[in-house]
Structure formats: C-alpha cells, structure tokens
Amino acid sequence: MRILYLGDVMGRAGRQAVAERLKGLRDAWKLDFVVVNGENATGGMGLSGAHAKDLLEAGADCLTLGDHAFDQKDMLQYIEGEPRIVRPLNFAKGAPGRGAAVFSDARGRKVMVAQVLGQVFMKRAFDDPFSAVDSVMRSHVPGGAVQASLIDIHCEATSEKMGMGHYCDGRASIVVGSHTHVPTADAQILPGGTAFQSDAGMCGDYLSVIGMEKTEPMRRFVTGMGKERFAPAMGEVTLCGLYVETDDATGKATKVEMVREGGRLAASAP
Numbered sequence: 001m002r003i004l005y006l007g008d009v010m011g012r013a014g015r016q017a018v019a020e021r022l023k024g025l026r027d028a029w030k031l032d033f034v035v036v037n038g039e040n041a042t043g044g045m046g047l048s049g050a051h052a053k054d055l056l057e058a059g060a061d062c063l064t065l066g067d068h069a070f071d072q073k074d075m076l077q078y079i080e081g082e083p084r085i086v087r088p089l090n091f092a093k094g095a096p097g098r099g100a101a102v103f104s105d106a107r108g109r110k111v112m113v114a115q116v117l118g119q120v121f122m123k124r125a126f127d128d129p130f131s132a133v134d135s136v137m138r139s140h141v142p143g144g145a146v147q148a149s150l151i152d153i154h155c156e157a158t159s160e161k162m163g164m165g166h167y168c169d170g171r172a173s174i175v176v177g178s179h180t181h182v183p184t185a186d187a188q189i190l191p192g193g194t195a196f197q198s199d200a201g202m203c204g205d206y207l208s209v210i211g212m213e214k215t216e217p218m219r220r221f222v223t224g225m226g227k228e229r230f231a232p233a234m235g236e237v238t239l240c241g242l243y244v245e246t247d248d249a250t251g252k253a254t255k256v257e258m259v260r261e262g263g264r265l266a267a268s269a270p
Contacts, residue, residue, distance in 0.1 A: 001032045001109060001148050001248060002270075004259065005176050006241040007183070008066070009041040010204025010211035011232025015054060017203060017239055021261065022059040029243065029270050032105040034059055035113055035150055037178045038085075039066035040202070044212060044232040046071025047085075049078035056084055062103055064115045066154040066179060067122065070095070088117040088154065089136065090127040100136045102146060109147040109248060112140040116164070118155020118179075129153065129160075130167055137171045142251020148173040149251065155179055158198045165196035173246045173253055176200050181210040183240045183258060183265075193252030201240030206264045208233035238263025243270045 004025070009018055018036065026034065038055050042048040046068045052075070055063055062084050069087045070076055079085050079097035089099030100114035114136045116129035133151055142149050149172045153164040161177035168175045170192025176199075177184070183201030190196050204211035209218065212230045220226050238260055245255040260268040 001105065001111070001246045002030055003111070003148060003150065003174065003244045003246065004029065004031050004034045004241055005150065005152070005174065005200055005244075006034070006036045006203055006239060007178055007200035008037045008039060008181055008202040008204070008211075009055065010181070010202045011040065011044045011234070013205055013232065013234045013237050014203040014211070015041050015051060017237035017262065018055060019058040021239060025261065026059050032107070032109070033061050033103070033111050035062045035064060035152070036060040037066065037152060038063040039068045040211065042072050044230060047075055048072040049074045052078065052082060052085060061105070062086060062101070062113045064113065064152045064178070066115070067117055067124065086113050086115050088115050088126070090116050090129050090132040099132070100140070102140065110145070112136070112146045112149040113152070114149070115152040115154060118153060118157060118160045120155065120157035120160045122156060129164065133164070133168065137168060141171070142173045142246070143249055147248045147251060148246045150174040150176065153177050158184065161198045165190060165194065169194045173251045174242070174244050176242050183260065185258070187242060187256050187258045189253045189256055193250065195242070195244040195253035195256040197242050197258065200242050201260070203239045203241075204237055205233035205235035206238050207235050236263045238265045240265070
C-alpha cells in the first residue's frame, strides 16, 4: 500500500496548496491512502468544519487534529458527523469524536489511523500517550485485523516522538510526528519494520516563524512584548510529509521517503 502523510496544514496558504496539488500527487505517486494533519488549517489555530470539508474534497482520506483540535468551536459538533476526522486518543475523556478509526482504501484494504498527544513541554497535561496507543495497537494488528496502521504523535519533544517510534516498532506500520512544523531528517524504517520520522514538518510558507508571518514573533522574541495577533504567512507553500510503502501481508514498511514539494525547501519525493 502506498500511503502519504502530510504535516500540519498552516492557514489559508496551506489549504490552497493542498487543494491545488494533492490530487495531482495522488495520481503521480499512485497513492492508496492519504492522511493530512489539519489542526492549524483555520487561521493557524484549529480546524473549522468548512475547511475540513475542503481538505477532504482536495483528496485527503483522513484528517488528524492535535492540541488545537477544538479551537474552532464548530468542530465540537462537526466531528461527531464526520468519521474521517481523528482527534487525539488521550484528549479530555468527554471530548467528542474518536482518537482512532479504521478506513478502507479503493481496493478495500483496511488502514487504522490513531493520534496521541505528547506530554513533554506541552502547555496542558494530557493522559499517558503510551498506554493510550497500546490498547489500539493490540486490537488493530497490521497484517491481521488491518493491512496497515499509522500513529500520529503530536508533541513538542523529539525525544518523546522517538520514544513512541521505538515503543510502536513492529506493532504499527508508520509512526510520524507532528506539531513542531519543521521537518526532521531522520526518516527511516526501524528494526521491527515501522516507518518513522520525528516530525513531518508543515504544509505552509517556510519564509516565516513556524508558519506565522514573521514580524510579530520576531517583535516578541526581541522585545518580550506583543503588539498584534499572530497571522499565518501567505507566501509560497512547501508541502511536507512522509511517503511510505507497506506490505499488505505483514503491515511492515518496505520503503520510506521524506516529502518536500514546492516552495522554498529542497525537493524530496518518492
């Protein structure tokens, strides 16, 4: 199975780039399944129902969220009626939606997608992500109940993301990090057959401060004082993510490539 994961979509520029390019990439790379992290797609803070619909129509099979999952209040209701959106497993126990779901590709093959929030350096305390993901992996074994599985680990610390990769090695097809908006150069297949990257990066303008127009963040860094609200940068977008090929019989990754398409960063593709 050919699976593409795209990192955090950043604001209107990121949404437009996904809308303009994703269907072409699906055809060119013969993709079977696409997961897109959309938690920053609406003004850089959360995902609205309307923008979720846009990303799904652009070619995403599943959207993951993150710590900003419900910053856009209409998502509290929208997620209940849209099974293709996955919020963190270890979010508040009363949160709407679900943290893991099983999907089918065009050939009927099953793909499990789950997301967990990390704990290190995060502003809010979340439940243990390792125990949260453990039960999901035990009931969705790649090569058994599903043909492939993907875990989106949404957190600050690369150490915690790497820990999750090793924890899931051999039990998930893909473990990929999100949240920090900068792609890491460590895409690999771990010894147990799990494809891993600490952070897939963002789908946004890299002439920015993690996707935000740079003037206000720079003012705060230099002076310690804020003047205006952060606003997503609107320059040319680089789509960043991870491409993985898996074996249907075992669920193990057979190929992994970092994806950087368009914009300012050096190109990388399958």
